[in-house]
Amino acid sequence: GENVEQHPSTLSVQEGDSAVIKCTYSDSASNYFPWYKQELGKRPQLIIDIRSNVGEKKDQRIAVTLNKTAKHFSLHITETQPEDSAVYFCAASWGGGADGLTFGKGTHLIIQP
């Protein structure tokens, strides 16, 4: 089955700086890669996703890149703000998302004022 590795487990950055979270996956058949944000005690919420036919996708301060050859994808957050503090999860799926997601272990992002 699919295996998703996520690094780092904790990331502390100064407010206004950029944050980068990296994930690798094992199954070359995976074709859908969402990122979820989870605040303490809340549900995971999708913030951005990318499919295997696209190399990069951007939405305001958030961007995701995908390298299919190397089987890794990354989340980039620019101009970080206090409300970006949360746990971020990457995930992979081979069914285009209409099947179960395999999640990474999560990155606790801390924005220092």
Place this chain on the structure above:
Amino acid sequence: DAGVIQSPRHEVTEMGQEVTLRCKPISGHDYLFWYRQTMMRGLELLIYFNNNVPIDDSGMPEDRFSAKMPNASFSTLKIQPSEPRDSAVYFCASSLSASNEQFFGPGTRLTVL
């Protein structure tokens, strides 16, 4: 739409008791997923349904776990008998096959004493 609805939000029970968790997916969504979240194992897929039919239950940890979806608007996850290691947050999620985002419910925090 009210989003994915789960009940109860919190459940405390004693070892050996039967536990039933409930989920109402977003109306019109034809995929329903059950996930479990723990500190040690992160977010894990337990089982998912398409059009009320179980598609993949390989993530169900033991025979003590069972899930049903009698109709398009209701699913249950049952644990019988429950054990302390079943303590976790259980999330239900649903998606529309044409889009792919999985929308998570608020979760049920289960504590087995």
